[in-house]
Amino acid sequence: MVKCKAAFRPLPEGGVVFAFDSLHSTAIKERPVDLSFLDTVKFDGQGLIPCVAQDAETGEVLMVAYMNKDSLKDTLEKKLASYWSRSRQKYWVKGESSGNTQEVKEVRFDCDRDCVLIKIKQNGGAACHTGMRSCFYFKATDQGLVEDGVRVFNPEEVYGQ
Amino acid sequence: MVKCKAAFRPLPEGGVVFAFDSLHSTAIKERPVDLSFLDTVKFDGQGLIPCVAQDAETGEVLMVAYMNKDSLKDTLEKKLASYWSRSRQKYWVKGESSGNTQEVKEVRFDCDRDCVLIKIKQNGGAACHTGMRSCFYFKATDQGLVEDGVRVFNPEEVYGQ
Numbered sequence A, B: 001m002v003k004c005k006a007a008f009r010p011l012p013e014g015g016v017v018f019a020f021d022s023l024h025s026t027a028i029k030e031r032p033v034d035l036s037f038l039d040t041v042k043f044d045g046q047g048l049i050p051c052v053a054q055d056a057e058t059g060e061v062l063m064v065a066y067m068n069k070d071s072l073k074d075t076l077e078k079k080l081a082s083y084w085s086r087s088r089q090k091y092w093v094k095g096e097s098s099g100n101t102q103e104v105k106e107v108r109f110d111c112d113r114d115c116v117l118i119k120i121k122q123n124g125g126a127a128c129h130t131g132m133r134s135c136f137y138f139k140a141t142d143q144g145l146v147e148d149g150v151r152v153f154n155p156e157e158v159y160g161q
Helices: A026-030 A036-040 A069-078 A155-159 B026-030 B036-040 B069-078 B155-159
Strands: A005-010 A016-021 A049-055 A061-067 A082-085 A090-093 A102-109 A116-122 A138-141 A144-147 B005-010 B016-021 B049-055 B061-067 B082-085 B090-093 B102-109 B116-122 B138-141 B144-147
Touching: A036 A069, A036 B144, A049 B061, A061 A069, A061 A082, A061 A116, A061 B049, A069 A082, A069 A090, A069 A102, A144 B036, B036 B069, B061 B069, B061 B082, B061 B116, B069 B082, B069 B090, B069 B102
Parallel strands: A049 A116, B049 B116
Antiparallel strands: A005 A016, A049 A061, A082 A090, A102 A116, A102 B138, A138 A144, A138 B102, B005 B016, B049 B061, B082 B090, B102 B116, B138 B144
């Protein structure tokens, strides 16, 4: 049964507007996302799976991080990227400190189902904790590694000293 | 000292053409690639580093595989992708069976230097051993996983039954 919200909003001149909120009906909100395939995803010995985050618009690879089952489930359900921090050993919603959250537009798995690819909108313009747009800002040349990336923010200003 | 190859090739009518091969001079071939930064790359407990292979032209993420130090070194020096197969526990030049080699156009490392991104030309048009163009052909939808990819070859014809 589809339940729709309706509201009468008073106008300054005393009339009313009938607002019909079918897009946010209870029925649509309650439709479950089928995540039964999560049982076929292969996590490694630490219960993690690597995830490639790619800019949905430009195709730029922004970062690679790891997800445990909870963060993968939340990423799929909430369409907001969350990971497992191996260094801090904790669940981590990307952008919880910096505000640079990742809105998830598409989630893909590879042939072996042991790697995830997410296509995202990177809020704030930077995926890297160093303030660079992409984490992959070290380019290999025949003369060694060179820094080659776009700086978006100063990490000292965002995370503090 | 620059050494250049030169050759006289006879023409059908009896003349000669002077061919000057400066692009493939010995001097250029002998110039060493500086790989001293390899000591700063972080390999995991198994001596491996994950590598994202991305189509250099289209930006499509084609596969994620693992490299050990030897395969990373060879990839950088020979500009042809090689990996470490975790399932077969062996060094593996991509395309050695299928012919679908990967010409390396660019190599990047992330901020932590524990992940590699290579931008490649995928010969044969397919990166996946299943014959799909990209390994990431399982797309997550609210109704579950669906196959969504481009099939380039039949693996039974390429690898045998």
